[in-house]
């Protein structure tokens with residue numbers, strides 16, 4: 001789900017809660033209806049998952065097969081449709097679905113948000129996405145802890161749905177402006193193509209905060225493998241949106257190095273269940289390969305034109321992830337020939353380095369562990385007490401893709417009860 005379905009002339013206006021957006025509501029209703037129409041498929045998938053889980057249990061009793069869903073939208077699907085509860089109801093008790101670091105808002109260092117707040121309070125027009133607007137920084141700047149608070153103090157902060165919307169709006173004025181460019185590989189072609197096509201006005205600069213997911217997946221699997229809380233990750237549901245750009249091939253090194261199955265999945269509940277079934281099938285058969293389940297959108301090679309566009313404009317750099325630290329080659333920075341578009345350089349803001357990065361989560365916030373699949377939101381002492389979607393303390397409680405925000409809004413079994421009855425699982 002995203003705002004890509006909106007027309008490019010959609011007005012620049014605050015959309016403070018994506019769940020109240022009529023486009024989002026329509027999309028969710030359509031996915032629910034499609035799911036209800038395909039309960040025969042769901043039933044077959046659950047039977048298949050159960051069969052392989054029994055095979056694995058017979059071979060290795062007591063072992064729990066952890067499957068990491070890397071993408072925040074997969075976590076949304078799992079929680080909203082109650083897939084964990086559905087598997088439990090079907091008696092699949094040796095498989096655990098674990099959320100990963102697939103929410104860019106959750107992992108963007110506090111430092112950059114603080115710099116954006118500072119710029120806003122100094123008179124620079126700041127463009128950003130709706131969830132970044134509410135993202136709490138660790139250190140308040142002149143009393144403002146988020147861009148929303150900077151706006152309340154008089155800063156000109158404008159919520160947009162894409163870089164293109166920011167460009168269209170910036171063309172209507174000549175004020176110094178910056179776009180807070182958070183995202184994964186999916187958004188990067190939108191930034192690079194706008195630059196290559198000469199669409200960006202001189203007074204609008206880009207704060208490139210794009211993060212790359214394959215290096216993060218490597219890092220996450222290494223951390224969990226080296227310091228497991230209990231069982232290591234046995235398989236991965238790879239992000240579907242990102243894979244439309246990078247292709248299924250991007251995940252082959254993961255499958256080969258860690259010898260685990262990786263399935264690129266779509267975002268409907270039966271896509272996720274298909275991915276779980278395929279991962280368990282591979283585990284039962286001793287295989288570890290990349291399978292693209294999301295064939296309606298993802299190819300093995302990915303979008304070569306988008307990859308070329310990204311490579312032309314950006315270079316790969318070591319990048320800091322909030323609460324986690326530096327992950328090698330996990331970010332995109334503008335190449336020297338495109339530095340004139342760089343917000344940090346233009347406004348004289350020193351970039352973070354491994355020496356200047358400091359742990360940037362609030363006290364007691366477990367977002368780093370949640371993002372690395374080492375803790376659940378409910379393990380955090382602040383979850384739904386001090387930290388709620390209306391008053392987020394940590395970054396995972398903000399975005400529609402943040403694990404804590406998803407659990408807070410949709411936790412508790414989702415549609416599992418109704419679907420279980422429809423497919424005869426009790």
Ligand code: SF4
Pocket residue numbers: 364365366367370377380381382383384387388392393394395396397404
């Ligand atoms: S509940 Fe809030 S404070 Fe706790 S891990 Fe989640 S976002 Fe961080």
